[in-house]
Amino acid sequence: METYWREVQSIKDEEEEREEEEEETILDEAELEEAWLAEAGLSSLVTGSTTEDGPADALLSTLTRQQVATVTERLENYKQTLRKKNRPTPAHVQDIFTTISPGPPDSTPPRFHRTTKTIHRPRDTTTHTDNTTHTHTDTQTTTLLPTHTQNSHPEKKQPVEADWLVSELPYSEGVSAHKRGVARQHLHGNTDLLVLQLPSSRGVLVRVEDLSPADVTQLGFISLIELSTFLSSLGVQTPKTKTQRHRAPGKDSGVFGVPLSTLLERDRKLYSGETVPAVFRKLLCILEQTGLDTEGILRVPGSAARLKYLRRELDKKFSTGQFDWSTVRPQEASGLMKMFLRDLPSPLLTSMHLPSYTALLGIPSQVHQVQALHLLTLLLPEANRHLLKVLLSFLSKVVSHQEKNRMSLWNVSMVIAPNLFPSRHGNKRSIARPHQELEEAVGAAHLVQLLVAHRELLWTVITADD
Incomplete structure (x- = not known):
C-alpha cells in the first residue's frame, strides 16, 4: 500500500502549501430525506401538492411495490423528523398513494421514452479479459479474474455474458435469488474481478449519451429510488447524517479549482459540443501520446515545484492559447491531471453520494457491488459523468500497457483512489486507527478497480425490443 500512502502524502503536502480551507455542511436527517426526495423528482411530496397530476404522479405510477415502499419509508421518516422539530408536515403517506397504482412486483418501470435512438451492441463487446478460473453459483456461471501483477502475461479467454448484471428488471427484484450461496468477499490487494460481457441475447442496449435530456432526467429519478431500494434489500445502510465538503467557491478564471460547468461553458464558445474540459482532454492526450509506455506513469510524481509553476502558468495562459505544451513531460501531465481532479470545487463523484460508494463495500457480492456502481454512475450530473467516462477509458489504456509501464490495474487504482475518494480521517494517518484507515484505503482502491x-x-441501460 506504499503507493497509496505516498499519493496521500503528496496531496497533504500540496493542500498545506496552498492553505485552502474546505467548507463543511452537515445535513441532518430531515434535510437528508428532503434532499433525497427532491433528487428523486418527488419534491411535490414534501410541499404537499399531491392532489394535482404532475411529474411526481407519473413517476410514482411506474414504480414497483418495493420501490414504492422505499419512497413511503423515506417520506414517513421525513415527516417524523419534522414532528420532532415541531414543523408542519405534508399529507399522510396513505393519501399520497391512494390514486397511484404501483406496478406488480415483477413489473418493469419504463426507463426512457421510445423516441430515443437505440444502439445494438455486438456480442463480443467486453469490459475485460484475462486468465480465468470458473466457479458456479445457484443462478449463473461466472468467471473470476486474478488481479494483474507487474510481471504477469495473462492468457485471454472468452468472458461470461452478464445477462444478470444489466437487466430489464430492477436490480432489487433479483436480490433474493443472487443472495443464495454467496460468501462474503474480504477486500485485499489480490481481489479477484469478474470478467463480464455486455448481454446481447435480450433486449436492446442503449448508451445514456444517446438518450434525450428528458429521458436522462427520468432515468436519474428512477435510479435514485432503485439504488435506495436495492441497498435496503441487501441490508446495507448509508449514513443518516452526511457532511457535504466544498472547497472555497470555485473561481471564474483559470482552469484549476473552477466548476466543471464554468469550464465547459467557456470551452464551448471555442469548441462546439465539448463535453469534457479542454485542459483535461489535453493532459490525457499528452499522456496517451508520450506516457503509456513510461515506467511508473501515474505513480512516479513530478517535481512539486515544477507542478506548482505549471499550474500557475496554465491558470494564466491556457484560455489565451499561449501555454507551451511542448515543455510538459509525461510525469508532469500525470501530476496536473490528478491535481485537476482533486481541485474541483466539489468532488467528481459528488458530495451527496460519496457515502453511498463507501457503503457498497459492505455488499458481500461483487455482482451487486457493480450493480450499485451502475446506479450511482447514472446519478452523476452530465458534466461529471462525461469526465469520469473519459478518465476510466484512459486508465484502461494505461493498464493495457502494463508490461512496459509496470502499472497493473491494482497499481493504477491505488494511485487514483485518493484523488476520487478523499480520506474520511484526513490525509494524515492515525496511529490509533491504522486498521480502519487501511481498510478505507483498500476499499477505495477496490472501487476504482471495479469502475475501470x-x-x-x-453507461448502459437495457430495454425490450420494440
Whole structure:
C-alpha cells in the first residue's frame, strides 16, 4: 500500500502549501430525506401538492411495490423528523398513494421514452479479459479474474455474458435469488474481478449519451429510488447524517479549482459540443501520446515545484492559447491531471453520494457491488459523468500497457483512489486507527478497480425490443 500512502502524502503536502480551507455542511436527517426526495423528482411530496397530476404522479405510477415502499419509508421518516422539530408536515403517506397504482412486483418501470435512438451492441463487446478460473453459483456461471501483477502475461479467454448484471428488471427484484450461496468477499490487494460481457441475447442496449435530456432526467429519478431500494434489500445502510465538503467557491478564471460547468461553458464558445474540459482532454492526450509506455506513469510524481509553476502558468495562459505544451513531460501531465481532479470545487463523484460508494463495500457480492456502481454512475450530473467516462477509458489504456509501464490495474487504482475518494480521517494517518484507515484505503482502491474493469456497463441501460 506504499503507493497509496505516498499519493496521500503528496496531496497533504500540496493542500498545506496552498492553505485552502474546505467548507463543511452537515445535513441532518430531515434535510437528508428532503434532499433525497427532491433528487428523486418527488419534491411535490414534501410541499404537499399531491392532489394535482404532475411529474411526481407519473413517476410514482411506474414504480414497483418495493420501490414504492422505499419512497413511503423515506417520506414517513421525513415527516417524523419534522414532528420532532415541531414543523408542519405534508399529507399522510396513505393519501399520497391512494390514486397511484404501483406496478406488480415483477413489473418493469419504463426507463426512457421510445423516441430515443437505440444502439445494438455486438456480442463480443467486453469490459475485460484475462486468465480465468470458473466457479458456479445457484443462478449463473461466472468467471473470476486474478488481479494483474507487474510481471504477469495473462492468457485471454472468452468472458461470461452478464445477462444478470444489466437487466430489464430492477436490480432489487433479483436480490433474493443472487443472495443464495454467496460468501462474503474480504477486500485485499489480490481481489479477484469478474470478467463480464455486455448481454446481447435480450433486449436492446442503449448508451445514456444517446438518450434525450428528458429521458436522462427520468432515468436519474428512477435510479435514485432503485439504488435506495436495492441497498435496503441487501441490508446495507448509508449514513443518516452526511457532511457535504466544498472547497472555497470555485473561481471564474483559470482552469484549476473552477466548476466543471464554468469550464465547459467557456470551452464551448471555442469548441462546439465539448463535453469534457479542454485542459483535461489535453493532459490525457499528452499522456496517451508520450506516457503509456513510461515506467511508473501515474505513480512516479513530478517535481512539486515544477507542478506548482505549471499550474500557475496554465491558470494564466491556457484560455489565451499561449501555454507551451511542448515543455510538459509525461510525469508532469500525470501530476496536473490528478491535481485537476482533486481541485474541483466539489468532488467528481459528488458530495451527496460519496457515502453511498463507501457503503457498497459492505455488499458481500461483487455482482451487486457493480450493480450499485451502475446506479450511482447514472446519478452523476452530465458534466461529471462525461469526465469520469473519459478518465476510466484512459486508465484502461494505461493498464493495457502494463508490461512496459509496470502499472497493473491494482497499481493504477491505488494511485487514483485518493484523488476520487478523499480520506474520511484526513490525509494524515492515525496511529490509533491504522486498521480502519487501511481498510478505507483498500476499499477505495477496490472501487476504482471495479469502475475501470466494468466501465462499459456503467453507461448502459437495457430495454425490450420494440
